Amino acid sequence: MAAELTDPTGLTALPLIERHRETLDKGLAAIRTREYWSPYPEHPKAYGDGETGKAAFDALLHSRFDLDQPGTDGWTGGEVSPYGIELGVEYPHPDADVLLPAMRAALPAWRDAGPETRAAVSLEILSRINARTNEFAHAVMHTSGQAFMMAFQAGGPHAQDRGLEAIAYAYAEQTRTPERAEWVKPQGKRDPLSLRKDFKAVPRGIALVIGCNTFPTWNGYPGFFASLATGNPVLVKPHPRAVLPLALTVKVAREVLAEADFDPNLVALAAEQPGEGLAKTLAVRPEIRVIDYTGSTAFGDWLEANARQAQVFTEKAGVNTVIIDSTDDYSGLLSNLAFSLSLYSGQMCTTPQNLLIPRDGIDTDAGHKMYDEVVADLAAAVGGLLGDDARANALLGALVNPDVKSRLEAAPSVGEVALASRAVPNPEFPDAVVRTPVIVKLDGAKPDDEAAYMTECFGPVSFAVAVDSPEAAVELLRRTVREKGAMTVGAYTTSPEVERLIEEACWDESAQLSLNLTGGVYVNQTAAFSDFHGSGGNPAANAALCDGAFVANRFRVIEVRRPSGTAS
């Protein structure tokens, strides 16, 4: 099959590229127009009855997840679902001195296959992952604590979309330069100078993807597919609490690569022993030339400072702000924000934390509302949204780890509680820790309160910060983004002047802004092919998902020039 796949003319009808060229072209069009598009349905009914996927997931539990990788020096595991189930899956632990050379040996054939073949193989991997979306949904649910529907959508089709988006950007970037050019420079009356120039996209080396606990696939796929599609072998080091979704990904990738007659060692898993700190060891290996990381600011900063041999792409922590200045749809504002604060118990890097509200209140279509009223109404909206336990469970999911629970429990100590958190019983999973969000009132003019609202408090905690004026809100927004970073900024205003101030602040500080969301789109959600996730221009992340900069430095273009007419 490889002989067909690597056909240098690119004209022969090829099985894989035939199957995926239209999808690739639609993806390329979507990243240019940024209109709505997705090849992967988000409705579960598109994926059958779900029983097969559930059974496939169950069959993985309490077993050894063999990937047939070289350099396996033992087995490791120990994932416990936030819903209380012990997964009992054991993964290969790598001997990097064996595994990395095996991966490096796989590189030349993958490099020489060219961008189109790499895109086709990558799309086939995504396609097979998509077909197993139900299985992945359970794996994501029982590692991240997301509720099933969110695990299904965000961990399934939405993650696949982000992977496809990265493949499209990688393909576009690599094919900006032609494979060959004839260069003829006139020399007046003398013969022209002429050269044949061949250009090849060559990868940096081995890429390392360091996964996170909350969105193993959604945050992992952009880097994974961007690196693979640009020719780099990819080593995946999952978060120790969220190995299974990425182990499944690696397994599918290895199967597809082998079927396409490439070395399956182009993709491998690096599961770690408890407390091993494997990411830190791998990240500074000379073979590792690209790193994608999602997680804490401390380790992201460490990677940027220390993994100097690699291109490092990080998504770290931030403090997300929503400015509430005025609205012509007060009930829409309340319901939209209540949903944003509740979804996955606020455990999204995009969840708003600081709600800045003028202490004199805001103008709304329901009359002027003082700061206290706005906060009380928002608390009531959250309470109403989550009043029914079944609905609360479906929205909140479970707290991903004990640190989130600790932060939630500490939140009432920093200010007046406007909405207390409550424990929601989960009849199906009695050990799941399910909690509604807490809203704490703080005063932006009190220096003592600043320590709280200027620190990321990851989880279902938000601060209703009273500010002196819209201008003061914008100034605090600027300072927060500059000093702490932000993945998202939201704002509600009917004032063109205030809107302009907020836009200027976001342009100056490189933050992505959602204005006046009152319907079914939320500040903490972004759509692949259309929305940029993060900006790469403030401390929350050094890259955006996904743009040219996210792919352009994962490979280099190497030129061979020779006199025209000579043999290659």
Place this chain on the structure above:
Amino acid sequence: MAAELTDPTGLTALPLIERHRETLDKGLAAIRTREYWSPYPEHPKAYGDGETGKAAFDALLHSRFDLDQPGTDGWTGGEVSPYGIELGVEYPHPDADVLLPAMRAALPAWRDAGPETRAAVSLEILSRINARTNEFAHAVMHTSGQAFMMAFQAGGPHAQDRGLEAIAYAYAEQTRTPERAEWVKPQGKRDPLSLRKDFKAVPRGIALVIGCNTFPTWNGYPGFFASLATGNPVLVKPHPRAVLPLALTVKVAREVLAEADFDPNLVALAAEQPGEGLAKTLAVRPEIRVIDYTGSTAFGDWLEANARQAQVFTEKAGVNTVIIDSTDDYSGLLSNLAFSLSLYSGQMCTTPQNLLIPRDGIDTDAGHKMYDEVVADLAAAVGGLLGDDARANALLGALVNPDVKSRLEAAPSVGEVALASRAVPNPEFPDAVVRTPVIVKLDGAKPDDEAAYMTECFGPVSFAVAVDSPEAAVELLRRTVREKGAMTVGAYTTSPEVERLIEEACWDESAQLSLNLTGGVYVNQTAAFSDFHGSGGNPAANAALCDGAFVANRFRVIEVRRPSGTAS
């Protein structure tokens, strides 16, 4: 004029963009096809009789070069031409605490003007620089030591080409994302979700260009125009021995910006006091978010490690190799290499240093030639090329500084001299230090010789290194590129097997390869729009001139999304 220039519809006929849109479009086409193209003639006759330019240059000497910049706290200068002339020009010395805020204040209007207006203004700057090419030629000659014709071409139209290339890449990258998108997501039987999304390219902040002594314009223009065209104010810190060409550039840019009703402080000069180390101070200022640097590896590495608040693009030192395996045009090989070694006294970052020749010799169209014969024939070719003093002066130029002279004088101590350097008298400039290249024989199998050939010896010094076989040559090439970096690799071979080995080495180590050059194209020359200068993938440089990666991270795309149909 600004009102016209910033016309948001982009439909009105605008003076500047009318003047330059065709040039921009041709540049955009050229970077896609990589065929020959240049808008700037390289023949002096296209620029008049030269007297006006010479007079303009003379008028600059022994005077104060006023730029009317804010934050000038004194005057500094002291350039002495490598041809022996004291330039006597004084430049403003900056008070960064005043100048940088003034530059930052100029940013929003430039950002808001958009990519097309920025491209048009940047092209106007280049166009006015082009019109003064004769004046720039003298300024480059008397700071770099290049001979006049080279200063004219490389410092004039070829540098301008590289600037235009960067503008084209910047424009293409910023316009990959549309200014606006309507996003409509179907929701089955319910109303679709719809959002209006506005995208804006926002600059990183202030960009710093740190110029070099040998190619102040050619190496300075890519970063200068890439940053300016992506919306960043640009502060130019020239090499203290090569201020004038970049001061002229800054002056032209400020004039054009002011005429287009932009703040001229978008571009400023930072000339330093002797021994001040101003680059080091400026590079870590928080306002500086992009840095372009050409120069020593030591300072380039320091910038990459310490200027962490900035995107850092470096071109550092390398050790360039030519493998001589076999040829079907022995005399072409000799004359081509002789020229490459002689041009600008080997003071190009692209000049070959190590010539790897099998000790058993090479097959040629003139019979088999043993190592000693090849070296002797090459020495004779260089000697012949430079036998005439007038021609030697026109090719060699002057040694740029005493360090180069010291290295040249030390070279004979490391091995057997195959070609001795000779001093060439320059009747017009008796104080110019003009020297022909030295060729020293070394043995690749002798560990003692390695210290010499594995170190960059910048200047007219090359090493003819005897190797055991073509395979040994390729292995040494690989190691040299990996450990020391390389801007160029050259090779002569008629063997497809050896050619393939060399290509593989260049793909693996990210080095740009020129094969079998025997005519009028030389390994040390690259053409804008077609050839990549450096690869960005080996230690000689972390960026290539010019590609998507060179521009994509100089700006970020900020999105503002709001419900469709609402006011902006």
